[in-house]
Amino acid sequence: MEDHLGCVITGTIGVDAHVIGTKVISRALREAGFKVVELGAQTPAEEFIMAAQETAADAMMISSLYGMAELDLEGFRDKCTEAGLEDIVLYVGGILGVARRNFAEDEAKFKQMGFDRVYPPETDIRQGIKDLKADLAQKRAERP
């Protein structure tokens, strides 16, 4: 039995160098009792996937603040499935496009891409953690 609530991969996707968001998230997750694999800024999609494979991670919380998330995360859920990570919980958050955003549109788009939850800028991380606990509990309940 593991002594933590779950293993979460965090990082900023693509060539985005922003790191504050992902650092705040990582610290909050640790304090809440999760094991965090912190990949940091400028992390290619493949690194997220490989890290999740080796650690058998339960979730990924991917940050993006430079507006290129849709491009960077194209096919990401499929890549997870290919890699044997069909069940992994995927969250994305940040500034998910350039120009003024309609969050509802962004949310719909990324959910269609396979993300379980989508968060706008200035989300309170505690909400994210609450959601994560609930989603993981549900996944465990659903497991045969």
Add this chain to the structure above:
Amino acid sequence: MRSTRLFVDFGSTFTKLVAFDLEAEELLARVQVPSTVGQDITIGLEEAFSLLSETVPIGEAERHQTVACSSAAGGLRIVCVGLVPEYTTEAGRRAALGAGAKVVGSYSFELSETELREIEEIAPDIILLTGGTDGGNRKVIIHNAAMLARCPGVGNVIVAGNKSARDDVDALFAGSGKNVIYTGNVMPEIGVLEVEAANHKIRELFIARITEAKGIGRARGMIADVIMPTPAAVLEAAKLLADGTAREPGIGELLLVDVGGATTDVYSVAKGAPTAGTVRFLGLPEPYAKRTVEGDLGLFHNLGTLKEIAEQEDVPDGFDEVVEAMCRENSVPTGEEQTECHLLLSKVAVRSAVNRHVGTLKTMVTPNGEVVVQRGKDLTAVPWVVGAGGPVSFSADPAQVLEGALFEEELPMLLKPKAPRMLLDEHYILFALGLLAQSEPAKALRLMRKYVAPLPGPERWGSRPSEKPIGIGGRTA
């Protein structure tokens, strides 16, 4: 009676014997005889002792104190089985290479029956089983343990993966008749490489069982011990030369190229930290003391491959015919044409091997400006390049051969040394110095400073060499 100490390298083709005077800190002699590992390794060893005693007086005491390394009977052959190729399989490979082994197979994810049969055919000396960070993926390493437990071609298994899977793995190997050894995870967390524990177990296993299995253990009747694979001895020498001892400094970070008949090995003892400003690292971190080995760049076995690589650039007229002649004659190059050819091919071997060893830089243009991504070690600031191996040490122009290791303006993404000074293992005795380092590191270091001689630098480019570098003291047979 001088304090004479002897060291042996049971090589694949030759058994080599080196004698030092430890009091005077001098090289006394180096001899070699054809290896007799096929019939009985001690025959060649006895011959080598006889040959040596023609010039250096040795008695029973010296013979019994002799310590050896070996790459005979195929060397130490390891198959690596891990999870993600770029992560735990690669970590396993690094552990194996750092221990002086040859990686004769590499597998990732869950093994299939076909792959299991392949492994059976390969019949490695050791399987290095890795996979999963500690507390991470258990499924794959457990699956692979179950497969390997019933593979007849497998005798020794070192398990260096997810510690949380240990009990399950243990249960699967129980009753399989295999010798299973457990050690620390080579990749306990993402991005953390820890190979020392696995290195240690590999070496122990080599001494305890593998040397016996290859008939090399028979030499233990005559000498003290066979303590490591030959490339491990060379790596030990490189580490000592770079780092020194607690009391005496080494020369600093270095890149060592050892060109052989069957392989070209590259060793870097360097942190490889970026020199190009802000850089993003990707990939598994590399060991401070890193070894790579290229099995297609031997100056004896792979003349064809080297010729093809050479012909991609400019080659002298008649190159083709000269190389064909060398392949047919199968011996040391004779005459000016063959010598020049051999030099060129040796330089090609050095260049290709170093290109594969060093880290790389890639620049990407992004909305945030340029991002520089580094994989592997940045060796551009490494101050020393050391050459070793017959084709370098005994060549007509070692400096020219070693130029292959230098940074090239046209290929700035390959992080090769930019302005190093060059050294040469003139007498081809690094293995012996690495072995001596295990018991007398201070003396080994001083001997290295004496016999690993400076070479003139790049200012000699383009000029014909007038004389070979001269050895200091000692006789060589």
